[in-house]
Amino acid sequence: MPKDSGIGASPKRREDVRFLTGKGQYTDDINIHGQAYAHFLRSEVAHGTINGIDTSAAASMPGVVQILTAKDFEGVGGVPCGWQVTDRHGEAMQEPKHPVLAEGKVRHVGDPIAMVIADTLEQARDAAEAIDVDITELEPVMDMKAAIKDGATKVHDDLISNLCYDWGFVEENREAVDEAIKSAAHVTTLELVNNRLVANPMEPRVAVGDYAPGTDDYTLYTTSQNPHVIRLLMGAFVLGIPEHKLRVVAPDVGGGFGAKIYHYAEEAACTFAAKQCGRPVKWTSSRSEAFISDAHGRDHVTKIELALDADHKFTAIRTDTYANMGAYLSTFAPSIPTWLHGTLMAGNYTTPLIYVNVKAVFTNTTPVDAYRGAGRPEATFQLERVIDKAARELGVDPADLRRKNFIKPDQFPYATPVAVEYDTGDYDATLDKGMEMIDAAGFEARAAESKAKGKLRGLGIAHFIEACGIAPSNLVGQLGARAGLYESATVRVNATGSISVMTGSHSHGQGHETSYPQVVAEMLGIDESMIDIVHGDTSKTPMGMGTYGSRSIAVGGSAMVRATEKIINKAKKIAAHLLEASEADIELKDGAFSVAGTDKSVAWGDVTLAAYVPHNYPLEDIEPGLEETAFYDPSNFTYPAGAYICEVEVDPETGKVDVLKFVAADDFGNVINPMIVYGQVHGGVAQGIGQALLENCAYDENGQLLSGSYMDYTMPRADDLPMFDVDHSCVTPCTHNPLGVKGCGEAGAIGTPPAIVNGVIDALHRAGHTHVSHIDMPLTPARVWAAMNG
Numbered sequence: 001m002p003k004d005s006g007i008g009a010s011p012k013r014r015e016d017v018r019f020l021t022g023k024g025q026y027t028d029d030i031n032i033h034g035q036a037y038a039h040f041l042r043s044e045v046a047h048g049t050i051n052g053i054d055t056s057a058a059a060s061m062p063g064v065v066q067i068l069t070a071k072d073f074e075g076v077g078g079v080p081c082g083w084q085v086t087d088r089h090g091e092a093m094q095e096p097k098h099p100v101l102a103e104g105k106v107r108h109v110g111d112p113i114a115m116v117i118a119d120t121l122e123q124a125r126d127a128a129e130a131i132d133v134d135i136t137e138l139e140p141v142m143d144m145k146a147a148i149k150d151g152a153t154k155v156h157d158d159l160i161s162n163l164c165y166d167w168g169f170v171e172e173n174r175e176a177v178d179e180a181i182k183s184a185a186h187v188t189t190l191e192l193v194n195n196r197l198v199a200n201p202m203e204p205r206v207a208v209g210d211y212a213p214g215t216d217d218y219t220l221y222t223t224s225q226n227p228h229v230i231r232l233l234m235g236a237f238v239l240g241i242p243e244h245k246l247r248v249v250a251p252d253v254g255g256g257f258g259a260k261i262y263h264y265a266e267e268a269a270c271t272f273a274a275k276q277c278g279r280p281v282k283w284t285s286s287r288s289e290a291f292i293s294d295a296h297g298r299d300h301v302t303k304i305e306l307a308l309d310a311d312h313k314f315t316a317i318r319t320d321t322y323a324n325m326g327a328y329l330s331t332f333a334p335s336i337p338t339w340l341h342g343t344l345m346a347g348n349y350t351t352p353l354i355y356v357n358v359k360a361v362f363t364n365t366t367p368v369d370a371y372r373g374a375g376r377p378e379a380t381f382q383l384e385r386v387i388d389k390a391a392r393e394l395g396v397d398p399a400d401l402r403r404k405n406f407i408k409p410d411q412f413p414y415a416t417p418v419a420v421e422y423d424t425g426d427y428d429a430t431l432d433k434g435m436e437m438i439d440a441a442g443f444e445a446r447a448a449e450s451k452a453k454g455k456l457r458g459l460g461i462a463h464f465i466e467a468c469g470i471a472p473s474n475l476v477g478q479l480g481a482r483a484g485l486y487e488s489a490t491v492r493v494n495a496t497g498s499i500s501v502m503t504g505s506h507s508h509g510q511g512h513e514t515s516y517p518q519v520v521a522e523m524l525g526i527d528e529s530m531i532d533i534v535h536g537d538t539s540k541t542p543m544g545m546g547t548y549g550s551r552s553i554a555v556g557g558s559a560m561v562r563a564t565e566k567i568i569n570k571a572k573k574i575a576a577h578l579l580e581a582s583e584a585d586i587e588l589k590d591g592a593f594s595v596a597g598t599d600k601s602v603a604w605g606d607v608t609l610a611a612y613v614p615h616n617y618p619l620e621d622i623e624p625g626l627e628e629t630a631f632y633d634p635s636n637f638t639y640p641a642g643a644y645i646c647e648v649e650v651d652p653e654t655g656k657v658d659v660l661k662f663v664a665a666d667d668f669g670n671v672i673n674p675m676i677v678y679g680q681v682h683g684g685v686a687q688g689i690g691q692a693l694l695e696n697c698a699y700d701e702n703g704q705l706l707s708g709s710y711m712d713y714t715m716p717r718a719d720d721l722p723m724f725d726v727d728h729s730c731v732t733p734c735t736h737n738p739l740g741v742k743g744c745g746e747a748g749a750i751g752t753p754p755a756i757v758n759g760v761i762d763a764l765h766r767a768g769h770t771h772v773s774h775i776d777m778p779l780t781p782a783r784v785w786a787a788m789n790g
Contacts, residue, residue, distance in 0.1 A: 006522035007739075010675035015513040024252040027206035028284050030221050035208070035280035036065045038270060039124035041114040041131050042292065043106035046140040046364040046703020047155070050104055050133065053114060058130040063123030066277045067131070068115040068269070070103040076272065079265050080237040081329040082229075084480040085338050085360075088168030093360070095164075096156040098328040100238070100265045100272070106135065107155055107327035108364050109705055110292025115269050117277055121284075140364040140703035144301060144322040147361050155327055155362040164325050164334065164360035169342040170418060177355040180316035184307035188390035193776045194378045196299035196324070196697035198713060199371050201508075203254025204285040205294065209270035213278075217245050220271045224250040225260045225506050226546020229483060231538050233263040233331070239272055246271075250536040253508035257687070258370040259294045260508065261548050262331035266293075291708045296697055297371020299324035300337060304382045306390055314351040314405045319382060321358045326367035333369045334360065339479050340375030340467070346416035347383045348427045348465050348641060349405040354417045364703045372687055372749040374549065376466040384462040384754035389773055392765060398461050398758070399435065403428060406463075409732075420467060422639045424732035425667065431463055433665035434643030437725050446647065447766065456650040456767045457660075460759025464644065464751040467637035468550035468743030486633035487551070488542035489559040491520065491567050493626040495612035497605035499526075501563075502534045504544010505556030510745065511676040512552060518672055519557055519739070523564045525591040526604055542629055550743030553672055554638045554734070561738045562630035570626060574607050577618045638734045640742040642666035644685075644751035648759040652767065655785030657693055657760055663725040664751065669734045669742035677744050681726045684748020690716040691749070692756035696778050714778075753777060764788060 003009040018024045055067045078097040085093045097103075102111045114131055118124035139153045146152060147162040155162055168174065181187055208221040218241055224230050227248040234248075235241040253260065266283055273281045285293065300323050307316040323337035342356035391398040406427040407414050414422045443459050450457035470476060473484040488504040501516060517531035534540055544556070568588060575593035576583040585596045594601035610617055611626040647661040664681050671677050694714040698706045707713040733740030760779055764772045764787070772787045 005528060006518055007672050008674070009518060010673055011514060011528065013511045013514045013676070015511065026203055026252045026254060027208060027221050027223050030208050030251065032208065032210055032280040035282050036117045036119060036277060037121040037124050038273065038281050038283040039116050039121065039128050040112040040266065041116065041128040043102065043109060043111040043113055045106060045135060045137050046109050047138040048106050048135040049138060050102060050106060050113070050135055052134040054132040055114065058116065058127040061123065061127045061130060063119035064127045065117045065119065065279065066273065067117070067127070068101065068273060068276070069113070070099055070101045073100050073272070076100060077238045079263060079268065080233050081334065082233065082331045082482045083335040084482065085165050085167060085334040086480065087165040088171050093165035093334055094159045095329060096159055100268050108366050109703055110289070110366055111327065112265060115273065117273055117281055142363055142699060142701055142703060144324055144361040144363060147363055148359065155364055162362045164329070164362055167338050167358045167360070169338070169356045173353055173417060174355050177316045177318050177353045180353050181305055181307045181318055184315055185310040186308045186394060188306045188386055188393055189303065190386045190389050190774060191303045192382065192385060192774060194298045194300040194302065194381055195691065195695070195777045196368070197297040197371055197691055197695050198291055198697050199257040199259035199294060199297060200715060201255030201257055201259060204287060204290045205260065205264065205266065206284045207267045207270040208280060208282045209274035210280040211275040217247065218271055218274070219247045219249065220267055221249045221251065222267050223253050223260050224248070225253070225256045225508060225548055227506065227536055227538050228504060228543050229546055230263050230267060232483070234268050234271065238268045247539045250506055253506070256508045257372045258297065258374060258548060261546065262295055262369055288709060291713070292366055292705055295330045295369040296326065296366050297368065298378060299368050300378050302382050304386045306386045308390060312394060312396060312401060312404055314349055316353040317345060317351050319345065319356050323358055323360045324365065324368050325360050325362050326365045327362065328367045330367040330369035333367060335480065336370050336375045337378070341379045343418045343420050344376050344379040344465065344467060345383065346418050347380065348407060348463050350407055352417060356418070365699055370548065372684065373466070373746040376746065377750045377753065380462070380464045380750050381754050384464070385757060385774065388758045388761065399431060402431065402463055420637065422465070423636065423735045425639060425641050426730060426732050427463060427641060429730045430641060430665045430667050431643040433727060433730055434645045434663055437663035437665060437727060438645045438647065438661060443647070450649050454652070456652055456763040458648050458650065458759040458761070458763025458766060460646045460648060460755040460757070460762060462644045462751050462755035462758060463642070464747070465639055465641040466550070466746060466750055467639060469554045469634050469638050470549045470551060471555065471634035471637065473633050483545065484633070485545055486631050487555040487559045488544040488629065488631045489556065489563045490542050490627065490629040491560070491563040493567060493608050493611070495609050497526070497530060497608040499531045500534055501531060501560060502541040503556055503560065504541055504546065505552045506536050506547045508547065510547065510552055511673065515553065515673045515676055516557065516560060519560055520564050523561070523568065524604065525589055550745040553739065553741050554737055554743050555632060555634055557739055557741065558634070558737045559630050559632035562632055563628045566628035566630060567626060570622065570628070571607050573622050574610055574617070575602050578602050578607065578610060578616065635736050638669065638737065638742040640666060640668050640744060640747055642747060642751055644755040646755045646759045648756065648763055650760060650763045650784060652788065655781035655783070655788065657779055657784060659689060659722050659756065662722055664727065664748065665730060666728045666744065666747055667730045667732055668728050668744045669731060670740040671728055672741065674728070677728055678726050680744045681748045682724050684746060685724050685752050686716050686721055687749045688752020689721060689756060692753040692777050692779060694720065694778050760784065
């Protein structure tokens with residue numbers, strides 16, 4: 001029988017009631033009396049020198065309150081980068097200033113030049129059109145390989161070149177890897193592109209800045225995945241506001257997918273402007289603005305080489321990647337192609353030697369940062385594509401080649417050659433489960449049915465592993481992180497026994513308000529309805545690092561467990577006093593404290609009341625109240641893994657690809673709420689199919705965004721997707737967090753793209769198109785047709 005409460009149950013998401021009935025409060029729903037509205041005048045050219053900005057005509061237009069340009073931000077810091085990467089020569093990366101408003105030059109289409117503040121949004125937009133900006137256009141830097149050649153036009157004139165860093169990992173393995181590839185029985189080489197994506201959360205970004213002159217307090221309401229980090233970065237590094245004078249609130253947030261992790265210039269501008277003009281200032285991004293101002297994702301160009309011995313065992317991997325940083329360094333951008341990518345190049349396999357080289361390049365495009373998966377999808381795509389290509393070159397079954405090279409259960413904990421140690425896993429089990437779910441044995445019959453209809457059917461297999469949790473802090477600090485990566489929780493028990501849990505994690509679709517109470521309720525034996533989750537407000541929650549990297553339950557949930565353990569320990573002391581028993585004899589079960597071996601007990605509510613009405617209370621030993629805080633810093637990443645397998649059908653007349661069936665067999669460790677896990681995987685798979693078949697953020701040679709709206713940027717729709725079959729019955733619990741959980745939020749976006757591409761290539765090979773070894777994403781009908789027809 002399925003559980004109906006606690007860990008492992010699937011109660012309906014309590015937060016969905018307000019979302020589905022229109023009662024949610026998003027940042028755009030926040031309106032403060034007397035607020036003005038901001039509109040940003042943005043660059044229409046990719047690269048140019050600003051000769052002058054004439055705001056006089058605009059300033060005199062109706063309703064205009066103030067117009068700010070870069071000169072008004074003199075003395076204000078630039079938007080900071082939160083991660084410093086050291087290159088393979090031991091030198092720090094090149095780190096240009098990222099001004100709040102463009103200073104001297106514009107560096108990408110969408111770079112903000114001026115901020116117009118007016119009584120209404122329409123007035124602000126009208127006034128922006130009256131601003132005269134004199135710009136001398138410069139040659140845009142668009143091609144990454146050309147950008148780092150001698151004499152190339154520079155995005156930032158004060159830098160040595162457009163090369164942010166040249167990173168090698170593990171550098172001491174380099175010669176051994178080169179030798180292994182030279183002496184290998186077989187080497188498979190693949191060049192590929194991981195296409196640039198736009199995150200496109202349902203809710204665009206919004207910022208509302210407010211200033212209270214009487215107390216010198218600032219408040220920023222923003223669409224953020226981590227309000228405490230925004231407060232730290234904006235307060236300390238940009239505006240110079242002490243943290244105790246700056247409150248950041250992220251209310252209901254309509255999706256993030258990574259794009260709302262970062263501190264953006266608009267947040268600082270609205271907060272700054274609120275004091276300058278003496279009124280709250282609100283900015284709401286349009287969808288068109290989002291395409292050119294939200295951080296983009298992916299955009300890697302890679303060459304990967306896989307060496308195998310005569311028995312088809314992997315002996316070495318070498319990769320060379322060009323990673324696009326865009327015009328400026330976004331908050332975590334330098335870490336995505338390096339530490340979140342290079343450390344996963346071992347995948348699920350026992351490859352003994354690996355060398356990863358990454359050249360990060362500045363271009364005149366929108367900055368690039370984490371997008372769902374963040375480095376892990378890029379690594380998995382390279383690895384799973386080159387393994388499939390190797391299998392075809394060797395004439396062996398792609399699943400069998402993977403099994404031959406899997407890390408086996410008795411090899412854990414397993415130290416990879418790229419500096420991470422996997423604690424648990426069973427990759428044969430997940431692959432076997434996936435093959436069972438897809439009914440691999442019946443594939444040939446289904447392929448014959450497709451052939452009879454004039455279609456080509458293919459089977460695509462991919463296996464992934466990801467690192468979640470991004471920790472511990474002392475390790476990531478050595479790797480260049482400029483913040484800790486712990487998480488926090490305060491558990492406040494009220495006198496009547498109800499509980500408020502304040503968490504540093506942020507929920508923007510993950511279902512924390514449902515799953516977190518399941519954990520606390522299970523530990524205390526009380527009803528989940530007695531527990532409320534508080535998040536998103538730095539004035540109410542302990543300092544935390546937010547939500548990204550599939551860390552919420554593994555790190556945030558573990559902090560909650562530790563705080564609840566403290567609550568239980570203190571409550572047992574109180575219960576022991578009330579029951580006149582030894583603390584060691586007190587047991588907590590089903591919401592009551594009892595003395596072991598007796599029928600003496602006291603209810604949860606009686607203990608909590610005694611904590612706040614301490615008439616019969618050991619005040620000499622225990623202070624009143626029942627509230628505890630814990631900070632949890634993991635000792636390692638968690639390592640979810642899984643097999644993603646699909647069947648696709650290709651129309652040879654048009655090149656159109658249909659995904660007929662898709663299965664995901666994941667090992668997420670212990671699962672708190674299966675329904676939420678299903679939803680997370682479904683969403684990730686949908687986004688992965690979007691990348692593989694539909695989505696592409698494209699620029700022309702002049703730096704103009706060609707896919708700047710949904711007319712040109714194709715998002716997946718319901719009729720593009722099959723019903724996904726999701727399983728997480730293969731469980732190897734994490735060994736180093738108290739819940740044994742691993743994280744599930746990004747898995748779908750990691751394992752899906754290579755499975756889809758592998759399926760299409762399989763379909764073409766089965767039909768005799770053996771000359772097609774790879775097609776770059778997205779696999780549009782035009783690209784597939786062109787590949788088939790040479």
